[in-house]
């Protein structure tokens with residue numbers, strides 16, 4: 001394959017991935033980070049293929065992307081859905097820390113999209129947006145705030161706040177225990 005063909009294919013794959021991310025309402029800064037396309041090209045892509053498409057109602061979000069891992073632990077449902085999504089990231093190999101986190105390859109970006117789309121298909125009422133999914137992935141790779149741990153009672157693998165002292169039971173067992181004790 002000639003270099004020009006290779007560059008063309010790579011550019012096309014980047015545009016395809018960016019369109020996929022736009023349809024999930026990702027912010028420009030997140031799409032830029034994942035595809036390395038410029039903000040200008042992403043905005044042009046949106047205007048050319050998505051903005052006037054009446055079949056898709058894609059909103060463009062402005063402002064900062066979510067960055068607080070504590071958001072995933074705010075209630076039992078977000079914690080449960082985040083654990084499912086985190087598990088999918090693990091299955092796709094996205095949590096392997098042997099790869100350099102700063103380098104986001106196109107394959108890596110496509111795998112992230114596939115994991116998120118599988119999560120959406122598995123939930124009738126998903127509460128995690130693509131932006132939050134990206135935040136979760138980065139947090140799980142950092143392993144500083146969130147990590148997976150097994151509940152000693154029911155052996156469920158769940159998300160744990162690394163900065164808080166370990167509790168004896170997960171979010172499902174703890175209320176049950178309190179009800180039994182009452």
Ligand SMILES: [Zn+2]
Pocket residue numbers: 151152153154155156169170171172173174
């Ligand atoms: Zn438990």
